[in-house]
Ligand SMILES: Nc1ncnc2c1ncn2[C@@H]1O[C@H](COP(=O)(O)OP(=O)(O)OP(=O)(O)O)[C@@H](O)[C@H]1O
């Protein structure tokens with residue numbers, strides 16, 4: 001119940017729907033009381049006329065008409081209410097998923113490092129579906145059931161306090177009987193949810209990696225992983241259901257015993273004249289039986305209701321668990337906008353460790369002067385990409401600071417920081433959609449001329465022109481319909497389009513053929529011109545052309561200097577130069593640096 005109230009409070013913007021539903025529910029519960037009374041009056045009238053009393057025929061007509069009218073009214077109101085309930089469900093679903101999505105977009109990369117995409121989406125779908133289903137059903141049925149029972153009780157109490165008391169005992173008894181099983185039910189449900197999410201997560205991941213799955217002939221194995229998780233869900237559901245229905249049977253028997261007692265009491269009281277002389281009390285007995293029947297229905301349905309509530313409680317727990325995660329990286333209070341004037345980037349004694357991991361960077365210090373190029377070189381896994389991620393504030397430095405034109409990046413808004421930095425990732429992550437949509441990503445208010453100019457500068461225009469629909473060609477999910485070099489050039493065009501003063505370049509390690517390579521290289525040269533650039537270099541030709549090289553070894557700066565200076569030492573760069581002689585050993589060593597040949 002606490003969870004339901006939490007959801008209602010959380011979605012209180014839907015107040016008109018909640019209030020309208022509440023109003024109609026009360027109306028229907030009141031109208032439901034009319035039937036038993038009309039039946040009572042009818043029986044009373046029949047008995048009276050049967051025993052020689054005078055009752056006008058019109059009286060019967062009127063009672064029947066009222067019965068008819070009440071039926072129509074109930075039907076009308078419950079449909080209007082059902083419509084509002086459906087709207088409420090749909091709106092709630094939209095509201096919850098939108099907020100969930102917005103919140104996920106706010107969470108830092110650290111969260112995504114430890115989650116599987118499919119699990120995130122599966123959890124989202126499941127939790128929101130169970131919550132909104134429940135709220136919708138509450139609006140459409142449950143509360144009405146409950147209120148009808150309460151009204152019925154109140155009326156019954158007027159005729160037979162004892163019967164009302166017996167009925168009143170049922171509610172707490174029933175709730176108590178339910179809570180006995182509820183905890184174990186919830187526990188099993190958590191296991192079921194976890195397995196469901198795991199199965200869906202793997203499902204989505206392998207569909208996303210379908211090329212790898214096929215190339216490694218892993219279809220059967222993937223299918224079996226999925227089957228195993230579904231089996232586990234099935235097994236746990238069976239155990240859960242068995243337990244639940246076993247207890248539900250006990251609950252059902254208890255209910256039946258109590259109703260048996262109630263009916264017996266009503267009949268006994270009637271026979272003993274508690275409702276007056278037997279002839280005149282038949283109507284009252286009919287009324288009491290009707291009311292008891294009316295109170296019985298919701299109680300017997302409540303097993304289903306409790307089931308729904310439990311499901312929603314589990315869903316709401318998952319939902320709020322994510323919603324209550326506070327982003328570990330947030331803008332400082334009163335964070336200003338970053339104004340890049342010259343574009344000088346400086347790392348000052350920066351240290352960093354990934355969450356729960358060991359130290360990756362130690363005391364990194366270097367500066368990139370405005371408009372110059374600085375290359376990071378080092379063996380694979382030494383922390384080059386990590387250094388770049390810190391400038392984007394994808395992660396927070398553990399110690400030290402990074403400044404842009406002297407301003408600590410933690411003191412400005414993340415949005416303004418990232419607006420000033422263009423990035424070309426190691427993997428050119430593109431979106432499904434057209435070429436134009438991809439090049440203009442993040443640039444509202446662009447013109448087609450700008451897109452074409454960016455494509456031209458990125459050496460992409462010619463191949464785009466040759467695509468079936470030119471700039472309007474759909475490139476497939478993550479750009480699958482393009483070649484590696486084409487994707488890279490679109491990624492470069494996208495960065496050019498942004499026209500940022502600072503540039504982060506994680507050179508692709510995949511080697512392209514020499515023509516494509518040169519085209520990409522040309523595009524990069526044009527992109528870097530006049531911008532402060534941090535390159536994670538994987539080509540000797542790139543490294544030779546920068547202003548400063550920073551050699552990274554074991555997460556620390558091992559050497560800093562211009563290519564000419566470092567060539568004269570015995571450091572990393574000098575070693576790389578010496579490795580150019582094409583021997584097998586040299587090639588192997590170059591590979592350790594992920595350096596493509598010259
Ligand atoms: N998201 C992450 N969570 C935890 N540890 C990570 C994460 N990303 C990288 N690491 C670890 O941090 C270290 C540095 O990784 P990084 O990606 O910065 O290396 P790199 O120098 O860019 O390597 P490469 O040249 O192969 O791209 C590695 O040991 C890696 O295992």
Ligand SMILES: [Mg+2]
Pocket residue numbers: 384385386426
């Ligand atoms: Mg890297």
